[in-house]
Amino acid sequence: MGKGRRGLVGIAMATAVVAATVTVTTAQAQPRGVTDAVRSDCPTVRAKVDRLEGRITPNACAFMQRQITFGELPTGTPPAYGDLGHPRVRAYLDIFDPEATLWEAGGEPQRGRTAIGTSITGSLALAPSLAYRGTDVVADGSTVMFGQWNEVTLKGRTIAYPQIARNVLGDEGRTLQARRYYDRAVLFQDTLPGDAPAPLFAGIADSGEPGAGTPGVLGGEEVPDRLAAWNAEDVDALLARTAGARLSGPGLDTPLTTEAGKRACLERLFATADLHLKAGQVAEGTTTTYVEWYGTASGDMGTGIPFGIVERFGPAGEWELYFDTLPLVADADTIRTLFRKLAS
Structure with missing residues (x-):
């Protein structure tokens, strides 16, 4: 792919796409429970996400603050390919340790800030409107699963989709190892309807009576x-x-x-x-x-x-x-x- 296209496969598209039209997930719809009341551990993040649970260390709090900053920051003039000094690119790279790796579906891990930053410049050049907010977030010490609800405009279409950003943290709460879980297929359903592959789960629907029982949380x-x-x-x-x-x-x-x-x-x-x-x-x-x-x-x-x-x-x-x-x-x-x- 050309230079301006590489980033689309990168973090800006890191999603677990459910539908090209906005679909409210359970993480968005559920009300805050008593465990989400205002607490002293990372209150600035609690105010920004739908739900925050787990063992929230100072490092986890610092990571989540950086993650939210990047999601909220407007791109402005899109970066040139490889421009690691662009304000939004700098905010993105502040999430990562200098030796970090970033894996996204279908590819090999990117290694180091230069590779990771170069990828995001291509993404922001293609989709400068990218923005997200935190949904259902669980911090477990040095591991953070950060649920996001992303919005981006491609070919005049606004696509909204969820994503899970999985991070293992090091010093100062910067990511040592990141993996992104998302479905890229839906990006093409409205933007390139004549070329998009048939959805994997086309035609899958409920039949019969709803199941009984309460599954509970997996241990x-x-x-x-x-x-x-x-x-x-x-x-x-x-x-x-x-x-x-x-x-x-x-x-x-x-x-x-x-x-x-x-x-x-x-x-x-x-x-x-x-x-x-x-x-x-x-x-x-x-x-x-x-x-x-x-x-x-x-x-x-x-x-x-x-x-x-x-x-x-x-x-x-x-x-x-x-x-x-x-x-x-x-x-x-x-x-x-x-x-x-x-x-x-």
Whole structure:
């Protein structure tokens, strides 16, 4: 891709896209609970996000403040490609440790501030309107799962979408290792409707009666069994733990509440790709848990594709999946062509 296009695959597009039209997620809709009352730990962040839970260290607070600053700061005149001195680029790089790595779906990790900063200059040149706010955030010591609701204009279309920014922090709360979980496929549905690949979960819908039971928040001790279920494509095990939960995920216009609907969604995923995942980070809050699975996917579109999933288990029976469907429905050449067309 040309210089001005590289950044679109970068952090500005780091999303877990549910729909090109705004869809309110459970993290946005749920009211603040008693555990979200004003507290002395990082009150400036609490005032800016929908929900903040977990072990909030001074480093975590410093990170979240920088994350919010970048999301709110207007781009102004877009940066030239590689201009690391642009005010918004500087605010972005302030999030990262000089030796940081940043991984985004379908690619290899970017290493160091020069590579990371260069990527964001391309993104902001293409989509200077990018802005976001914090939604459901869990800090667990040096691990922060930062839920975001992003808005950006592409080809005259305003696209709103959620994202999970997963960060492992070092000194001064700067990110040592970042991974972004999002679905790029939806970027093309309204902007390039004639070229966009068919959505992975097209036609998936509820049928039958809603499931019963209260799933509760996943505990860290359950991670080994949960990981085994994902790698074994054990739909029964995955659903047994989430009976009664509402499943939200990329390409699903509304949450699935019936076992039949959730089963069809998982079976479609497993029929499309073989997943080879490892346990990543876990962030446990008072009412919310995020769990990360990271590895590769293989299928008709390629083998060994860098791939990951974040699951969110929420206080009101939410079960949310964040991952990129694009490399599962389009090969590498097609993806490059789509981004070239989007940037033209």
